[in-house]
Amino acid sequence: MQSPDTDAQLMLAFRGGDDEALSALYRRWAGPVLRFLERVVRERAMAEELMQETFVRVHGARDRYEPEARFSTWLFRIARNLALNELDRARNKSPHLSTHASAHEAHERPALTLVAGGPSVDELAHARRERSRMEEALTTLPERQRTALWLAAVEGHSYAEIAEVLETSPPSVKALVHRARTNLADRMSAQASPDTRQDTPRMEESR
Amino acid sequence: MSDSNGNEHGMRSKRVGSADRIDALLSAERDRALDGVEQRELEVLLASDSAATERRAAFAAVDEALRALGHVPLDDASIEAGLDALRARTAADRGRVVRIEPRRAGWQRPLLAVAAAAALMIYLAIAPLTDRVGSDALRSESVVSTDLSSDREEMDEDSGFDPELAIALGYGEGADFVPGVDNEDLSVISELDLLDFMSKREEEERG
Numbered sequence: 145m146q147s148p149d150t151d152a153q154l155m156l157a158f159r160g161g162d163d164e165a166l167s168a169l170y171r172r173w174a175g176p177v178l179r180f181l182e183r184v185v186r187e188r189a190m191a192e193e194l195m196q197e198t199f200v201r202v203h204g205a206r207d208r209y210e211p212e213a214r215f216s217t218w219l220f221r222i223a224r225n226l227a228l229n230e231l232d233r234a235r236n237k238s239p240h241l242s243t244h245a246s247a248h249e250a251h252e253r254p255a256l257t258l259v260a261g262g263p264s265v266d267e268l269a270h271a272r273r274e275r276s277r278m279e280e281a282l283t284t285l286p287e288r289q290r291t292a293l294w295l296a297a298v299e300g301h302s303y304a305e306i307a308e309v310l311e312t313s314p315p316s317v318k319a320l321v322h323r324a325r326t327n328l329a330d331r332m333s334a335q336a337s338p339d340t341r342q343d344t345p346r347m348e349e350s351r
Numbered sequence: 352m353s354d355s356n357g358n359e360h361g362m363r364s365k366r367v368g369s370a371d372r373i374d375a376l377l378s379a380e381r382d383r384a385l386d387g388v389e390q391r392e393l394e395v396l397l398a399s400d401s402a403a404t405e406r407r408a409a410f411a412a413v414d415e416a417l418r419a420l421g422h423v424p425l426d427d428a429s430i431e432a433g434l435d436a437l438r439a440r441t442a443a444d445r446g447r448v449v450r451i452e453p454r455r456a457g458w459q460r461p462l463l464a465v466a467a468a469a470a471l472m473i474y475l476a477i478a479p480l481t482d483r484v485g486s487d488a489l490r491s492e493s494v495v496s497t498d499l500s501s502d503r504e505e506m507d508e509d510s511g512f513d514p515e516l517a518i519a520l521g522y523g524e525g526a527d528f529v530p531g532v533d534n535e536d537l538s539v540i541s542e543l544d545l546l547d548f549m550s551k552r553e554e555e556e557r558g
Contacts, residue, residue, distance in 0.1 A: 166441075170434055175425040183420075196436060203441040271419060278416040296382050297414040298421035303384055322378040326371075329409040332416070 151215035159206045166206075170199055173216065176299060177223050183282060183294050184227040194230060198223040217305045224291060224309055281331040285324055292317050293324035369396075373403045377410050 151172070157165035177198055181191035201222050202209075209218070282290055288310060295301040295309060296317075303314040303321070310317065376393040379385050385393065396403045425433075 166437075167434055170437060171430055174430060174433055175423075176421065178425065179421050179423070196433060196440070199437050200440050203437070274416050275420055278413075278420055294417065294421070297417045303382065318375075318379060318382075318384065321382060322375045325378045325381070325410050325413055326374045328413045328417075329406070332413060333409060 152211035155202075155206070155209050155215055156211060159209055166199070166203060169202070169215075173219055174199070176216075177219060180220060180291075180294060180299070181223055181227055183290055184224060184287065185231060186283065190230060190234075191227075194223065194226050197226055201226070213308055214301070214305055216299065217301065217308050220295060220299070220301075221309045228287075277332065277335055278328070281328050281335075284331065285327060288312075289320050289324035289327070292320035293328070296321045297325075370402075370406075373400070373406060374410075377403070377407050380407075381410055381414055 151169065154165040154169050158169070174195060178191055178195040181194045181198075182188060185191050185194065198219065202219065205222075285293070292306050292310060295306045296303070301309075303317040306317045306321075307314045310320075373393075373396055376385065376389055376396065379389065380393060397407065
């Protein structure tokens with residue numbers, strides 16, 4: 145993760161009229177925000193729209209920005225609020241439709257905008273399986289657990305920072321993260337044996 | 352949490368009573384959120400309980416899998432396309448800001464009120480010295496209509512006109528209504544009148 149100070153400096157520069165500073169923030173945070181939103185709404189197209197909207201809101205709120213908290217905390221809070229609003233709208237519009245795409249659907253969608261780092265075929269296959277397994281396990285978590293764990297484990301936010309995003313207390317965040325990790329660890333352990341047996345022929349095929 | 356395959360419940364039921372405590376400590380350890388006492392407690396548990404060590408590895412695997420989901424960068428083309436879209440959206444927003452520019456006059460009103468209050472204080476300070484001359488001068492320079500009876504019929508009840516303010520500003524007891532002029536306008540007018548009055552007074556003193 146980038147230094148929060150440089151994020152805040154960029155935001156202050158943008159507030160002062162430097163449009164390129166917002167571009168720099170976008171280049172830095174569009175990916176993390178997109179992946180965070182994917183975990184919340186579990187639909188790629190919606191996540192992309194919400195990511196874009198998040199930065200539009202950042203643009204609109206530039207005059208009100210104060211570097212009291214870490215920039216990314218503020219950013220993820222905007223993103224999560226937008227996502228929850230969108231999920232509420234979707235539920236109200238089509239209550240018979242689940243807003244939670246299955247892990248399989250999420251895994252199947254084309255990763256057109258993601259860059260692979262050049263791993264081998266075996267590594268890619270293994271990574272794909274691990275990713276699928278984790279995606280599936282994540283879908284079973286309540287949104288608050290998922291968000292809390294994501295921000296802690298992936299984004300490296302402190303419990304206090306996550307508490308700001310979730311509008312709760314740090315002890316609550318600690319409990320949410322603990323529950324989320326425990327749930328995922330249990331599920332990953334339970335899935336490990338059958339998946340390993342299934343994975344072996346696939347790995348051989350990939351070679 | 353319910354489980355689709357029942358493995359989690361069975362697994363958790365086999366765990367000893369301190370398992371939740373171990374999980375909580377291990378989770379907080381991963382987030383670097385342990386205090387000194389908790390750190391020592393965890394070290395003792397890890398030294399005496401092999402299950403705790405396995406659990407620690409399971410939590411590490413969960414975090415690693417999560418980070419694998421989260422640390423795939425966006426490609427440059429997607430970033431630039433997103434930035435172009437953001438610029439287009441925010442250009443429209445900038446236009447909207449320009450269009451609503453007149454609304455900024457709203458926050459200027461308090462400034463006018465402060466200026467009016469200052470003018471009032473100045474006037475009240477000098478009024479005892481210039482009572483007769485001042486009221487005559489103000490009235491002679493005033494834009495206040497003297498045909499009050501006809502104007503009063505056209506008076507808007509919501510004009511916000513304050514007769515006491517008019518009197519205090521030197522318009523005299525008869526000037527309890529100024530057609531088409533509200534308090535804010537009156538304050539501005541009074542400032543101009545006071546300046547004229549001060550000039551006249553200086554001329555009189557010199558003469």
